[in-house]
Amino acid sequence: MANLQHIRRRIKSVKNIQKITNAMDMIARSRFNAAREALLSNLPYVAKTKEIMRRVMTQMRGQEYEHPFVKTRADLIADQQEGAGKFLFIVIASDKGLAGSFSSNVFKEAHDTIEYDGTGESISTGEDDGDDENFHKKNFDALKGVKPVGTRTQKQQLQVSATGGIAKATARGGATGGNVNVAREYHDADYIDGIELITVGRRATTHFRQRGYNVIKSYHGISERPQYKYAKEIADLVVERFDSGEIIDVTLIYTQFKSAISCVPDDVTLLPIITDDFAKASATLKEEYIYEPDVVKILNDFLPRRLATRIYGAMLHSAASELSSRMNAMSNATDNAQELVGRLNLFYNKVRQAGITNEINEIVGGANALE
Amino acid sequence: MATILLEVATPDKGEVFSKDINMLITRSICGELGILPKHARLLTELIPHAMRIKVDGGETQLFVGGGFMEVTPDKITILADSAESPDDIDVDRAKAAFKRAEERVSTYKSAPKSHEDIDIDRAEAALARAKARLLVKGVPIP
Numbered sequence: 001m002a003n004l005q006h007i008r009r010r011i012k013s014v015k016n017i018q019k020i021t022n023a024m025d026m027i028a029r030s031r032f033n034a035a036r037e038a039l040l041s042n043l044p045y046v047a048k049t050k051e052i053m054r055r056v057m058t059q060m061r062g063q064e065y066e067h068p069f070v071k072t073r074a075d076l077i078a079d080q081q082e083g084a085g086k087f088l089f090i091v092i093a094s095d096k097g098l099a100g101s102f103s104s105n106v107f108k109e110a111h112d113t114i115e116y117d118g119t120g121e122s123i124s125t126g127e128d129d130g131d132d133e134n135f136h137k138k139n140f141d142a143l144k145g146v147k148p149v150g151t152r153t154q155k156q157q158l159q160v161s162a163t164g165g166i167a168k169a170t171a172r173g174g175a176t177g178g179n180v181n182v183a184r185e186y187h188d189a190d191y192i193d194g195i196e197l198i199t200v201g202r203r204a205t206t207h208f209r210q211r212g213y214n215v216i217k218s219y220h221g222i223s224e225r226p227q228y229k230y231a232k233e234i235a236d237l238v239v240e241r242f243d244s245g246e247i248i249d250v251t252l253i254y255t256q257f258k259s260a261i262s263c264v265p266d267d268v269t270l271l272p273i274i275t276d277d278f279a280k281a282s283a284t285l286k287e288e289y290i291y292e293p294d295v296v297k298i299l300n301d302f303l304p305r306r307l308a309t310r311i312y313g314a315m316l317h318s319a320a321s322e323l324s325s326r327m328n329a330m331s332n333a334t335d336n337a338q339e340l341v342g343r344l345n346l347f348y349n350k351v352r353q354a355g356i357t358n359e360i361n362e363i364v365g366g367a368n369a370l371e
Numbered sequence: 372m373a374t375i376l377l378e379v380a381t382p383d384k385g386e387v388f389s390k391d392i393n394m395l396i397t398r399s400i401c402g403e404l405g406i407l408p409k410h411a412r413l414l415t416e417l418i419p420h421a422m423r424i425k426v427d428g429g430e431t432q433l434f435v436g437g438g439f440m441e442v443t444p445d446k447i448t449i450l451a452d453s454a455e456s457p458d459d460i461d462v463d464r465a466k467a468a469f470k471r472a473e474e475r476v477s478t479y480k481s482a483p484k485s486h487e488d489i490d491i492d493r494a495e496a497a498l499a500r501a502k503a504r505l506l507v508k509g510v511p512i513p
Binding site for chain 2: 038040041042043044045048049051052055056228288289290291292293297298301302305309312
């Protein structure tokens with residue numbers, strides 16, 4: 001039979017945990033408000049940059065201005081066929097855990113994106129606790145089943161229609177019969193060699209280091225409160241490596257904040273910028289821009305600025321998502337603790353009552369015996 | 372009088388200015404520009420300075436710490452690294468920043484070889500920003 005002291009001790013420990021989760025919930029809540037505020041005040045800037053970007057790119061389409069960041073889809077596919085450079089992925093996750101499935105969702109999206117090539121063996125995919133031996137394979141097969149090109153292309157089209165994600169999906173061997181030759185066939189080691197990562201958040205860094213990826217730079221301690229200067233630093237590094245031709249493709253993986261209850265991992269291609277995607281809107285634009293002093297100088301200023309803006313925006317999205325996930329996780333934990341305490345209390349009282357009944361029975365039995 | 376919409380946005384503070392104005396006088400990396408309604412499409416980079424905004428006969432100033440400007444016939448969009456109205460400028464801070472930046476620049480200029488740790492571009496940008504802030508406030512530059 002359960003021992004009263006034992007149950008009391010358990011109730012106490014559950015209550016203590018509840019206090020902690022409750023405190024974490026409140027902390028996350030107040031930080032979340034700040035993060036959401038920051039995100040909201042960043043949105044107009046991002047939207048305006050995007051608007052200008054669209055207009056400039058629409059203009060560039062007709063002209064043959066050369067800029068290393070701007071390519072047509074045909075150029076991109078040719079580049080990837082040559083296999084001239086590496087792919088860079090920027091993964092934005094959190095520093096700390098206890099935020100529900102926030103980090104693992106990002107990693108899942110990251111692996112889906114990074115390892116997506118539709119051919120060959122997939123390397124260590126999966127979640128943190130993938131102790132199931134066959135997990136990788138299963139996961140890969142599932143992956144293959146779920147997104148052969150058709151669906152993937154569609155999904156990409158929706159998400160990143162402006163950035164050439166489709167070209168990548170197909171160029172990576174994704175799909176349609178004709179493009180299969182374009183696929184790079186990686187052996188695991190080669191594959192990892194062709195990939196570089198920049199991580200934001202301690203958890204992202206450890207996750208990818210453990211799996212043997214080449215993390216060229218990581219940022220810790222800024223995931224909850226991102227600052228523009230870090231985004232600028234990342235953008236500068238990306239620009240430098242892209243300019244030197246070491247990398248030919250930059251993808252950003254982060255969590256998009258939609259609302260306090262809905263945060264969706266998302267991947268966008270940052271570089272190169274594919275002009276083909278800007279085609280449709282071009283009919284409306286006939287006038288030419290005056291570039292002061294000249295188009296190259298302006299694009300050299302504007303494109304890195306746009307890059308930094310997008311990275312910063314993604315960091316803010318990720319921060320708001322992280323904190324809202326933590327808020328949800330912690331308030332669920334607090335509720336569960338409350339429920340557990342209730343159940344334990346009931347149990348405690350039952351045991352106590354059983355003890356008392358027992359004692360009375362003994363007394364009554366003893367008294368009866370004396371008569 | 373004809374008007375043109377001016378919008379100024381910064382990464383941290385969102386849209387700080389959004390209003391129909393008569394004329395904007397601003398300084399790009401190529402020199403001073405006056406922009407009136409129905410201006411041709413233009414893209415340029417701004418240096419840190421105080422823009423002059425003419426509305427209804429009056430004139431207000433807005434400090435921008437560098438940025439990017441797009442002009443279309445009916446709208447001016449400025450993506451500023453930072454933007455402040457003159458009332459928000461902290462003179463003491465600007466003075467301190469001016470002094471710091473000036474020291475760095477002059478140390479570098481005196482012997483560029485031995486001070487390679489100084490990021491001269493950054494120091495000069497900081498100097499320009501501080502100078503522009505002080506100019507807006509009418510503080511004499513030492």
